[in-house]
Amino acid sequence: MPGVGVMLLLVAGSTAADLLARAEAAFRAAVESRDDHTKAEPHLRAAIRDLEALQARGVRNPRLSLQLGNARLLADDLGGAILAYHEGLALSPGDRDLRAALDFARSRVAYPAGTFARPPTDDLPPWLPRPGPVTLLLVAFGAFALGCVGLTRSRMLASGRWLTVGVGALLIALAGLTLLVMQQRAAALERPLVVVAADDVLLRRGDGLSFPPRYATPLPRGTEARLRRERGDWLQIELSGGEIGWVPRELTRVE
Secondary structure, three states: OHHHHHHHHHHHOHHHHHHHHHHHHHHHHHHHOOOOHHHHHHHHHHHHHHHHHHHHOOOOOHHHHHHHHHHHHHOOOHHHHHHHHHHHHHHOOOOHHHHHHHHHHHHOOOOOOOOOOOOOOOOOOOOOOOOOHHHHHHHHHHHHHHHHHHHHHHHHHOOHHHHHHHHHHHHHHHHHHHHHHHHHHHHHHOOOEEEEOOOOEOOEOOOOOOOOEOOOOOEOOOOEEEEEEEEOOEEEEEEOOOOEEEEEHHHEEEO
């Protein structure tokens, strides 16, 4: 992980690098003593605390999200782990390590039979690239620069080949910027992610225990949903299948 350490050092100074080193050391100690929960737990708490402190300082990158998710998962915080993996994928949608980690975390969720409470399906083939905002921006700028060079060379040399290169590169730049804008608009419109953090949570018809359950089947720990509204200590959430109901805030992890 030296590359991430250097990045954190540049972004947030030596204190961030110290936090990262301390978190990595604590996580390694927790892994080494994972067969003894009593010994592993304090190391995991320390690793999670330092990684969350880095995020609070504004340090955000896919590797940090992966580390935080792995630490939470080892600490049996399934909801927090899923949330961390999603945060990393928002920065780098095509990150294979994060996708594999999210799939593994989801495999530990005790979903009920059928499609109720299941996460949304990804219909894109796994080999299809999923560029994040940084990648799209770099592609757009690179293609724009190549397009300018191509058009300039075509005028200097009266070359149809350079003209084709220039126009093609500019079209690629335009496509990259269009995808970036679409991504940003979709992210702005998307409701915050809510992950159920306890077992057997019932979706209720209203914001209180006095309201009857909307569905007889409870939600397992790790269920993913989207936040619709908040009212006091209750959240109205929507599952991927369109089911809507209220759950106590204290039983969830919110993006």
